[in-house]
Amino acid sequence: MKQHWILTLSCPDRPGIVHAVAGMLAEHGGNITESQQFGDPASGLFFMRVQVESAASHEELSAAVTDIAARFGMTWQLDTVGRRVRTLVMVSKAAHCLVDLLYRERSQNMPIEVVGVVGNHTDLADIAAFYGKPFHHVPVTATTKAEAEARLRELVKELDVELVVLARYMQILSDELCRDLSGRIINIHHSFLPSFKGAQPYRQAHERGVKIIGATSHYVTGDLDEGPIIEQDVERVDHSRDVSDLVAIGEDVERRTLARAVRWHAEHRVLLDGHRTVVFR
Structure with missing residues:
Protein backbone atom coordinates (compact mmCIF):
# COMPACT_ATOMS: atom_id res chain seq x y z
CA MET A 1 0.00 0.00 0.00
CA LYS A 2 1.13 3.53 -0.74
CA GLN A 3 2.11 5.83 2.11
CA HIS A 4 1.88 9.61 2.02
CA TRP A 5 5.25 11.17 2.90
CA ILE A 6 6.60 14.67 3.59
CA LEU A 7 10.19 15.44 2.64
CA THR A 8 11.73 18.76 3.68
CA LEU A 9 15.26 19.83 2.89
CA SER A 10 17.67 22.73 2.74
CA CYS A 11 21.10 23.04 1.16
CA PRO A 12 23.36 25.47 -0.69
CA ASP A 13 21.53 26.60 -3.82
CA ARG A 14 22.76 25.19 -7.12
CA PRO A 15 21.28 23.81 -10.33
CA GLY A 16 19.87 20.30 -10.39
CA ILE A 17 18.38 19.97 -6.91
CA VAL A 18 14.72 19.74 -7.93
CA HIS A 19 15.59 17.40 -10.80
CA ALA A 20 17.53 15.11 -8.49
CA VAL A 21 14.79 14.99 -5.83
CA ALA A 22 11.95 14.49 -8.32
CA GLY A 23 13.92 11.83 -10.19
CA MET A 24 14.69 9.92 -6.99
CA LEU A 25 11.02 9.98 -5.97
CA ALA A 26 9.95 8.80 -9.43
CA GLU A 27 12.42 5.91 -9.24
CA HIS A 28 10.64 4.83 -6.04
CA GLY A 29 7.20 4.96 -7.60
CA GLY A 30 6.41 8.31 -6.06
CA ASN A 31 3.50 10.51 -7.10
CA ILE A 32 4.18 14.09 -5.99
CA THR A 33 1.00 15.64 -4.56
CA GLU A 34 2.47 18.94 -3.35
CA SER A 35 5.79 20.68 -3.98
CA GLN A 36 7.14 24.05 -2.90
CA GLN A 37 10.63 25.48 -3.11
CA PHE A 38 12.47 28.71 -2.45
CA GLY A 39 15.97 29.92 -3.12
CA ASP A 40 17.09 32.67 -0.75
CA PRO A 41 19.51 35.02 -2.52
CA ALA A 42 20.54 36.54 0.82
CA SER A 43 21.69 33.31 2.46
CA GLY A 44 22.42 31.37 -0.71
CA LEU A 45 20.32 28.47 0.57
CA PHE A 46 17.65 26.44 -1.20
CA PHE A 47 14.56 25.14 0.63
CA MET A 48 12.07 22.51 -0.49
CA ARG A 49 8.99 20.73 0.84
CA VAL A 50 7.50 17.81 -1.07
CA GLN A 51 4.53 15.58 -0.33
CA VAL A 52 4.61 12.31 -2.20
CA GLU A 53 2.66 9.07 -2.30
CA SER A 54 4.87 6.01 -2.61
CA ALA A 55 4.84 2.31 -1.76
CA ALA A 56 8.50 2.56 -0.77
CA SER A 57 9.29 2.11 2.92
CA HIS A 58 10.75 4.77 5.19
CA GLU A 59 14.06 2.92 5.13
CA GLU A 60 14.15 2.80 1.32
CA LEU A 61 13.32 6.47 0.90
CA SER A 62 15.69 7.50 3.67
CA ALA A 63 18.55 5.64 2.01
CA ALA A 64 17.78 7.29 -1.31
CA VAL A 65 17.58 10.76 0.24
CA THR A 66 20.84 10.16 2.10
CA ASP A 67 22.59 9.57 -1.22
CA ILE A 68 21.28 12.83 -2.68
CA ALA A 69 21.99 14.71 0.55
CA ALA A 70 25.64 13.71 0.35
CA ARG A 71 25.88 15.18 -3.16
CA PHE A 72 24.19 18.48 -2.35
CA GLY A 73 25.09 18.99 1.33
CA MET A 74 21.47 18.74 2.43
CA THR A 75 19.84 18.89 5.81
CA TRP A 76 16.60 16.94 5.51
CA GLN A 77 13.68 15.29 7.28
CA LEU A 78 11.23 12.59 6.17
CA ASP A 79 7.91 12.01 7.93
CA THR A 80 4.41 10.72 7.22
CA VAL A 81 1.65 13.16 6.33
CA GLY A 82 -0.73 13.79 9.21
CA ARG A 83 1.36 12.14 11.93
CA ARG A 84 0.54 13.79 15.24
Whole structure:
Protein backbone atom coordinates (compact mmCIF):
# COMPACT_ATOMS: atom_id res chain seq x y z
CA MET A 1 0.00 0.00 0.00
CA LYS A 2 1.13 3.53 -0.74
CA GLN A 3 2.11 5.83 2.11
CA HIS A 4 1.88 9.61 2.02
CA TRP A 5 5.25 11.17 2.90
CA ILE A 6 6.60 14.67 3.59
CA LEU A 7 10.19 15.44 2.64
CA THR A 8 11.73 18.76 3.68
CA LEU A 9 15.26 19.83 2.89
CA SER A 10 17.67 22.73 2.74
CA CYS A 11 21.10 23.04 1.16
CA PRO A 12 23.36 25.47 -0.69
CA ASP A 13 21.53 26.60 -3.82
CA ARG A 14 22.76 25.19 -7.12
CA PRO A 15 21.28 23.81 -10.33
CA GLY A 16 19.87 20.30 -10.39
CA ILE A 17 18.38 19.97 -6.91
CA VAL A 18 14.72 19.74 -7.93
CA HIS A 19 15.59 17.40 -10.80
CA ALA A 20 17.53 15.11 -8.49
CA VAL A 21 14.79 14.99 -5.83
CA ALA A 22 11.95 14.49 -8.32
CA GLY A 23 13.92 11.83 -10.19
CA MET A 24 14.69 9.92 -6.99
CA LEU A 25 11.02 9.98 -5.97
CA ALA A 26 9.95 8.80 -9.43
CA GLU A 27 12.42 5.91 -9.24
CA HIS A 28 10.64 4.83 -6.04
CA GLY A 29 7.20 4.96 -7.60
CA GLY A 30 6.41 8.31 -6.06
CA ASN A 31 3.50 10.51 -7.10
CA ILE A 32 4.18 14.09 -5.99
CA THR A 33 1.00 15.64 -4.56
CA GLU A 34 2.47 18.94 -3.35
CA SER A 35 5.79 20.68 -3.98
CA GLN A 36 7.14 24.05 -2.90
CA GLN A 37 10.63 25.48 -3.11
CA PHE A 38 12.47 28.71 -2.45
CA GLY A 39 15.97 29.92 -3.12
CA ASP A 40 17.09 32.67 -0.75
CA PRO A 41 19.51 35.02 -2.52
CA ALA A 42 20.54 36.54 0.82
CA SER A 43 21.69 33.31 2.46
CA GLY A 44 22.42 31.37 -0.71
CA LEU A 45 20.32 28.47 0.57
CA PHE A 46 17.65 26.44 -1.20
CA PHE A 47 14.56 25.14 0.63
CA MET A 48 12.07 22.51 -0.49
CA ARG A 49 8.99 20.73 0.84
CA VAL A 50 7.50 17.81 -1.07
CA GLN A 51 4.53 15.58 -0.33
CA VAL A 52 4.61 12.31 -2.20
CA GLU A 53 2.66 9.07 -2.30
CA SER A 54 4.87 6.01 -2.61
CA ALA A 55 4.84 2.31 -1.76
CA ALA A 56 8.50 2.56 -0.77
CA SER A 57 9.29 2.11 2.92
CA HIS A 58 10.75 4.77 5.19
CA GLU A 59 14.06 2.92 5.13
CA GLU A 60 14.15 2.80 1.32
CA LEU A 61 13.32 6.47 0.90
CA SER A 62 15.69 7.50 3.67
CA ALA A 63 18.55 5.64 2.01
CA ALA A 64 17.78 7.29 -1.31
CA VAL A 65 17.58 10.76 0.24
CA THR A 66 20.84 10.16 2.10
CA ASP A 67 22.59 9.57 -1.22
CA ILE A 68 21.28 12.83 -2.68
CA ALA A 69 21.99 14.71 0.55
CA ALA A 70 25.64 13.71 0.35
CA ARG A 71 25.88 15.18 -3.16
CA PHE A 72 24.19 18.48 -2.35
CA GLY A 73 25.09 18.99 1.33
CA MET A 74 21.47 18.74 2.43
CA THR A 75 19.84 18.89 5.81
CA TRP A 76 16.60 16.94 5.51
CA GLN A 77 13.68 15.29 7.28
CA LEU A 78 11.23 12.59 6.17
CA ASP A 79 7.91 12.01 7.93
CA THR A 80 4.41 10.72 7.22
CA VAL A 81 1.65 13.16 6.33
CA GLY A 82 -0.73 13.79 9.21
CA ARG A 83 1.36 12.14 11.93
CA ARG A 84 0.54 13.79 15.24
CA VAL A 85 3.55 15.51 16.78
CA ARG A 86 3.98 14.79 20.48
CA THR A 87 3.54 18.17 22.13
CA LEU A 88 4.00 19.58 25.64
CA VAL A 89 2.12 22.81 26.36
CA MET A 90 3.41 25.18 29.05
CA VAL A 91 1.10 27.72 30.70
CA SER A 92 0.80 30.17 33.58
CA LYS A 93 -2.63 31.69 34.27
CA ALA A 94 -4.05 32.87 30.93
CA ALA A 95 -6.29 30.17 29.45
CA HIS A 96 -7.17 31.29 25.94
CA CYS A 97 -4.22 29.82 24.03
CA LEU A 98 -4.33 26.48 25.88
CA VAL A 99 -8.08 26.09 25.35
CA ASP A 100 -7.74 26.93 21.67
CA LEU A 101 -4.95 24.40 21.06
CA LEU A 102 -6.76 21.61 22.90
CA TYR A 103 -9.98 22.37 21.02
CA ARG A 104 -8.22 22.37 17.65
CA GLU A 105 -6.45 19.12 18.48
CA ARG A 106 -9.75 17.46 19.31
CA SER A 107 -12.14 19.07 16.81
CA GLN A 108 -10.14 20.50 13.91
CA ASN A 109 -7.61 17.74 13.25
CA MET A 110 -4.56 19.79 14.21
CA PRO A 111 -1.74 17.24 13.80
CA ILE A 112 -0.47 17.38 17.38
CA GLU A 113 -0.87 15.03 20.34
CA VAL A 114 -0.77 17.03 23.54
CA VAL A 115 0.90 14.58 25.91
CA GLY A 116 0.89 16.92 28.90
CA VAL A 117 0.36 20.43 30.21
CA VAL A 118 2.96 22.07 32.46
CA GLY A 119 1.97 25.02 34.62
CA ASN A 120 3.97 27.13 37.02
CA HIS A 121 0.58 27.81 38.66
CA THR A 122 -2.37 25.43 39.09
CA ASP A 123 -5.03 27.78 37.67
CA LEU A 124 -5.46 25.80 34.42
CA ALA A 125 -5.34 22.28 35.85
CA ASP A 126 -9.11 21.93 35.50
CA ILE A 127 -8.95 22.77 31.78
CA ALA A 128 -6.29 20.12 31.22
CA ALA A 129 -8.44 17.61 33.12
CA PHE A 130 -11.52 18.50 31.02
CA TYR A 131 -9.61 17.53 27.89
CA GLY A 132 -8.10 14.46 29.53
CA LYS A 133 -4.55 15.79 29.62
CA PRO A 134 -2.09 15.19 32.48
CA PHE A 135 -1.26 18.40 34.33
CA HIS A 136 2.19 18.84 35.85
CA HIS A 137 2.61 21.60 38.39
CA VAL A 138 6.18 22.87 38.20
CA PRO A 139 6.43 26.03 40.31
CA VAL A 140 9.21 28.49 39.52
CA THR A 141 10.88 30.97 41.82
CA ALA A 142 14.21 32.77 41.60
CA THR A 143 15.76 30.08 43.80
CA THR A 144 14.09 27.04 42.16
CA LYS A 145 14.46 27.86 38.47
CA ALA A 146 17.24 25.29 37.96
CA GLU A 147 15.15 22.56 39.61
CA ALA A 148 12.10 23.54 37.55
CA GLU A 149 14.04 23.29 34.29
CA ALA A 150 15.49 19.95 35.37
CA ARG A 151 11.93 18.69 35.86
CA LEU A 152 10.97 20.03 32.45
CA ARG A 153 13.85 18.15 30.87
CA GLU A 154 12.68 14.99 32.61
CA LEU A 155 9.17 15.43 31.21
CA VAL A 156 10.46 16.04 27.70
CA LYS A 157 12.42 12.79 27.90
CA GLU A 158 9.77 10.71 29.71
CA LEU A 159 6.96 11.78 27.38
CA ASP A 160 9.07 11.60 24.21
CA VAL A 161 8.19 15.23 23.47
CA GLU A 162 8.91 16.56 19.98
CA LEU A 163 7.49 20.08 20.37
CA VAL A 164 7.15 22.43 23.35
CA VAL A 165 4.61 25.25 23.10
CA LEU A 166 4.72 28.23 25.45
CA ALA A 167 1.02 29.14 25.52
CA ARG A 168 1.38 32.38 27.48
CA TYR A 169 3.94 30.81 29.83
CA MET A 170 5.19 33.83 31.73
CA GLN A 171 8.67 32.63 32.65
CA ILE A 172 12.00 33.20 30.91
CA LEU A 173 13.85 29.99 30.05
CA SER A 174 17.60 29.66 30.41
CA ASP A 175 19.91 30.02 27.43
CA GLU A 176 21.01 26.42 27.84
CA LEU A 177 17.47 25.04 27.71
CA CYS A 178 16.65 27.23 24.70
CA ARG A 179 19.70 25.84 22.88
CA ASP A 180 18.79 22.25 23.75
CA LEU A 181 15.26 22.72 22.38
CA SER A 182 16.29 24.86 19.43
CA GLY A 183 13.86 24.62 16.53
CA ARG A 184 11.26 22.75 18.55
CA ILE A 185 9.98 25.26 21.08
CA ILE A 186 7.41 27.87 20.02
CA ASN A 187 6.27 30.96 21.91
CA ILE A 188 3.37 33.38 21.49
CA HIS A 189 4.21 36.96 22.34
CA HIS A 190 1.29 39.28 22.93
CA SER A 191 2.77 42.06 20.85
CA PHE A 192 3.68 42.79 17.26
CA LEU A 193 7.43 42.28 17.61
CA PRO A 194 9.88 43.96 17.59
CA SER A 195 7.72 46.59 19.32
CA PHE A 196 6.66 46.38 22.98
CA LYS A 197 8.83 43.56 24.28
CA GLY A 198 8.63 42.19 27.80
CA ALA A 199 5.85 42.80 30.32
CA GLN A 200 2.56 44.66 29.81
CA PRO A 201 2.82 45.18 26.04
CA TYR A 202 -0.83 46.22 25.72
CA ARG A 203 -0.33 49.00 28.27
CA GLN A 204 2.79 50.04 26.38
CA ALA A 205 0.81 50.02 23.13
CA HIS A 206 -2.04 52.04 24.64
CA GLU A 207 0.36 54.65 25.94
CA ARG A 208 1.80 55.02 22.44
CA GLY A 209 -1.66 55.36 20.88
CA VAL A 210 -1.16 52.56 18.37
CA LYS A 211 -3.62 52.00 15.54
CA ILE A 212 -2.94 48.29 15.22
CA ILE A 213 -2.23 45.64 17.82
CA GLY A 214 -0.91 42.20 17.10
CA ALA A 215 0.73 38.99 18.16
CA THR A 216 3.90 37.21 17.12
CA SER A 217 4.62 33.49 17.26
CA HIS A 218 8.29 32.58 17.07
CA TYR A 219 10.84 29.94 17.89
CA VAL A 220 12.42 30.49 21.30
CA THR A 221 16.08 31.43 21.61
CA GLY A 222 18.20 32.75 24.44
CA ASP A 223 17.50 36.30 23.24
CA LEU A 224 14.19 37.36 24.81
CA ASP A 225 11.39 37.59 22.21
CA GLU A 226 13.88 37.67 19.32
CA GLY A 227 13.70 34.12 17.94
CA PRO A 228 12.91 33.38 14.27
CA ILE A 229 9.37 34.56 13.53
CA ILE A 230 6.87 31.99 12.22
CA GLU A 231 3.64 33.99 12.07
CA GLN A 232 2.23 37.42 12.93
CA ASP A 233 -1.27 38.88 12.84
CA VAL A 234 -2.89 42.23 13.66
CA GLU A 235 -6.21 43.94 14.38
CA ARG A 236 -7.00 47.61 13.86
CA VAL A 237 -7.91 49.69 16.92
CA ASP A 238 -8.58 53.38 17.54
CA HIS A 239 -8.40 56.02 20.24
CA SER A 240 -11.64 54.87 21.90
CA ARG A 241 -10.14 51.59 23.09
CA ASP A 242 -8.81 51.33 26.63
CA VAL A 243 -6.24 48.85 27.88
CA SER A 244 -8.82 46.19 28.76
CA ASP A 245 -10.23 46.41 25.22
CA LEU A 246 -6.78 45.92 23.75
CA VAL A 247 -6.19 42.89 25.98
CA ALA A 248 -9.49 41.28 24.90
CA ILE A 249 -8.87 41.91 21.21
CA GLY A 250 -5.26 40.82 21.60
CA GLU A 251 -6.18 37.48 23.13
CA ASP A 252 -8.13 36.58 20.01
CA VAL A 253 -5.16 37.53 17.82
CA GLU A 254 -2.79 35.56 20.04
CA ARG A 255 -4.71 32.30 19.93
CA ARG A 256 -5.11 32.22 16.14
CA THR A 257 -1.51 33.31 15.53
CA LEU A 258 -0.15 30.58 17.81
CA ALA A 259 -2.47 27.98 16.30
CA ARG A 260 -1.24 28.70 12.79
CA ALA A 261 2.41 28.55 13.88
CA VAL A 262 1.91 25.23 15.69
CA ARG A 263 -0.01 23.72 12.77
CA TRP A 264 2.59 24.78 10.22
CA HIS A 265 5.40 23.42 12.38
CA ALA A 266 3.59 20.11 12.86
CA GLU A 267 2.98 19.87 9.11
CA HIS A 268 6.70 20.51 8.47
CA ARG A 269 5.97 23.75 6.65
CA VAL A 270 8.53 25.82 8.59
CA LEU A 271 12.23 25.67 7.75
CA LEU A 272 14.87 27.70 9.56
CA ASP A 273 16.93 30.13 7.50
CA GLY A 274 19.38 31.56 10.02
CA HIS A 275 17.47 34.09 12.12
CA ARG A 276 14.53 33.92 9.72
CA THR A 277 12.08 31.24 8.63
CA VAL A 278 10.80 29.95 5.32
CA VAL A 279 7.12 29.04 5.70
CA PHE A 280 5.48 26.95 2.95
CA ARG A 281 1.78 27.60 3.57
